[in-house]
Amino acid sequence: MHMFQIARKEEQKTTSYSLLLDDLERARYDLALAYDNFENAMEPDLIDYCIYQVNALQMRYKFLLTKVKQFNEDSYARNPLELSEP
Secondary structure, three states, X not given: OHHHXXXXXXXHHHHHHHHHHHHHHHHHXXXXXXXXXXXXXXXXXXXXXXXXXXXXXXXXXXXHHHHHHHHHHHHHHHOOOOOOOO
């Protein structure tokens, strides 16, 4: 039973990591879209909105990137040989 619990925890970590990477990719895409919208904005109110949106998405992207780095550092700290290349 203990082996199954370990396998389940590893599966959850892998799933969490892949979801985190998916969120990071989505944030990158949304940020690129916001930059495109900003470049095409003409009205002052729309420009203000685009600036707000870009700033918010930059913060989200930075947050997710930090979480991915922390996840990788935690994984390496647990088992440094696991990530080494043969």
